[in-house]
Amino acid sequence: MGASDYERRQALQHLTACQQDLQAISASASGAANPAMRLFGALLGKSLQFPNQQYVYLVNGKPVITFWGFVDAQERNRDDALACLRDSLEESLPTVLVEPPPEPVTIPAASEPEPVIAPEPEIVTPPVQESAVQAPEPTPTATARRRPFRLWYLLPTLAVAAAAATAVILHLPQSEPVTVTQPVAQNTPAPAPVTATKPPAVVASAEKLSATLPQKPAAVVANASTAAAPTSAAPAPSSTLSNVVVPAVPAKPDDLVVTPDAVRDGQVQVIDGRWRVDIEQIKTPTGKPPVMRFQFNKGKGIVQISQGNTTCKADVTAAMTSAGNLVIESRFTARCADKSRYRMPLLVCHSSIGAAVCEAQYSADRVYPITIKRESK
CATH class of the missing domain: 2.40.128 (Lipocalin)
Structure with a gap:
C-alpha cells in the first residue's frame, strides 16, 4: 500500500533535517587537522546518496533508506541527494492554477488600428478620379482665349511660342497639372482650388507605385508611410525573442519568475x-x-x-x-x-x-x- 501525500511530505521533512545534520558534521570533520578525520568527513557527505525514490520505505511513519551511499552506474551524484524525492512529490501534487484574464486586454488593442486604416482610402479615392477628369477640360478654353488675342498682333511669334510650348510639354509631362490649376482657380468658385491642388501629387505618386502595389491610387499614398515602417522593421528581431510578444504563462512552483x-x-x-x-x-x-x-x-x-x-x-x-x-x-x-x-x-x-x-x-x-x-x- 502506497504512502499518502501527507506521509511522504512528513518523511521528506525528516530526511531534510537529517541531511542538514550530516552536512554540518561533514563540514566540521573536513576542517579537522587529522587526515583520517578529513577523509571521514568527505565520505560522510556522500553517505546519503541513493539511486532513486524506490529505495526509500516508510516503517512506522519513519523513512528508511536501503542501499545508501551509492547511485546507478549511469548516473552521477546529485548535488541535492533528496532532489528525486522532491521531484516525485511535486509531480503527484495537483497544481491549482488560477488563470487571471488581465492579459486578453492586449488582444483587442492590436485589432483597434485596423478599422482606422480601412476607411482612409475610401474617403480619398473619389476626389482623385474627379480631379483627373476635370483637369484636362479647362485646357482648350485657356488656349482658345489666348490664341485669338495674340494672332491679332503677330502670327510668326505665336507659331514659335506654340512650338516651344509643345516641346516643353512633351519632355515634362508632370508640369501640366500645375499650369492647369491656375486658370481653374480664377474661373471656378473658392472650393475648387482645394480639390484641384491636392490630386496631382496623389496621381503622380500612384502612377509610380501602380506597378508594385496594385491598389487604388489614393489607398497606396495613404498607407505608404505607415506600412513602410512595420514591413522594414519586422525581419530585424527574428533571430531572438527580445521583440516577440509572448502571452504570459501562469507560473508553476518551480518556474523562474522575473517581474x-x-x-x-x-x-x-x-x-x-x-x-x-x-x-x-x-x-x-x-x-x-x-x-x-x-x-x-x-x-x-x-x-x-x-x-x-x-x-x-x-x-x-x-x-x-x-x-x-x-x-x-x-x-x-x-x-x-x-x-x-x-x-x-x-x-x-x-x-x-x-x-x-x-x-x-x-x-x-x-x-x-x-x-x-x-x-x-
Missing part, C-alpha cells in the same frame, strides 16, 4: 538557489542537448554543464539590464573533466507577470529557447 518590478529594482535575489536549465532545439553529435545546473547566492554562483559523460564547471554572474531583462553570463569558458573547454552562452530572461521566457544566445544566428526549473532554494 517588471524586480527588474526595475535590480532584485537579482530572484535567481538565488539551485536551478536546472534545459536547452531546446539544439543539435549535438550525441543527440542529447546539454543540461546546466546553476547555484546562485546574491547574483553570483557556479554552473555545472553535463553532456553525455562529460561535465564542465564555470563561475557565473546574474544582473538586471536597463532593457528589462535578467542576464546570466560567464566571463570565462567552462573547464571540463577531459581538459577541454566549453563556451558558455549568454542566458537572457525577459520580465513577465507569469513564468519568465528565456533563451540561450551562443551567437547572433544561434539562439535557442530554454526552460529554467528550480531544484531547491
Whole structure:
C-alpha cells in the first residue's frame, strides 16, 4: 500500500533535517587537522546518496533508506541527494492554477488600428478620379482665349511660342497639372482650388507605385508611410525573442519568475538557489542537448554543464539590464573533466507577470529557447 501525500511530505521533512545534520558534521570533520578525520568527513557527505525514490520505505511513519551511499552506474551524484524525492512529490501534487484574464486586454488593442486604416482610402479615392477628369477640360478654353488675342498682333511669334510650348510639354509631362490649376482657380468658385491642388501629387505618386502595389491610387499614398515602417522593421528581431510578444504563462512552483518590478529594482535575489536549465532545439553529435545546473547566492554562483559523460564547471554572474531583462553570463569558458573547454552562452530572461521566457544566445544566428526549473532554494 502506497504512502499518502501527507506521509511522504512528513518523511521528506525528516530526511531534510537529517541531511542538514550530516552536512554540518561533514563540514566540521573536513576542517579537522587529522587526515583520517578529513577523509571521514568527505565520505560522510556522500553517505546519503541513493539511486532513486524506490529505495526509500516508510516503517512506522519513519523513512528508511536501503542501499545508501551509492547511485546507478549511469548516473552521477546529485548535488541535492533528496532532489528525486522532491521531484516525485511535486509531480503527484495537483497544481491549482488560477488563470487571471488581465492579459486578453492586449488582444483587442492590436485589432483597434485596423478599422482606422480601412476607411482612409475610401474617403480619398473619389476626389482623385474627379480631379483627373476635370483637369484636362479647362485646357482648350485657356488656349482658345489666348490664341485669338495674340494672332491679332503677330502670327510668326505665336507659331514659335506654340512650338516651344509643345516641346516643353512633351519632355515634362508632370508640369501640366500645375499650369492647369491656375486658370481653374480664377474661373471656378473658392472650393475648387482645394480639390484641384491636392490630386496631382496623389496621381503622380500612384502612377509610380501602380506597378508594385496594385491598389487604388489614393489607398497606396495613404498607407505608404505607415506600412513602410512595420514591413522594414519586422525581419530585424527574428533571430531572438527580445521583440516577440509572448502571452504570459501562469507560473508553476518551480518556474523562474522575473517581474517588471524586480527588474526595475535590480532584485537579482530572484535567481538565488539551485536551478536546472534545459536547452531546446539544439543539435549535438550525441543527440542529447546539454543540461546546466546553476547555484546562485546574491547574483553570483557556479554552473555545472553535463553532456553525455562529460561535465564542465564555470563561475557565473546574474544582473538586471536597463532593457528589462535578467542576464546570466560567464566571463570565462567552462573547464571540463577531459581538459577541454566549453563556451558558455549568454542566458537572457525577459520580465513577465507569469513564468519568465528565456533563451540561450551562443551567437547572433544561434539562439535557442530554454526552460529554467528550480531544484531547491
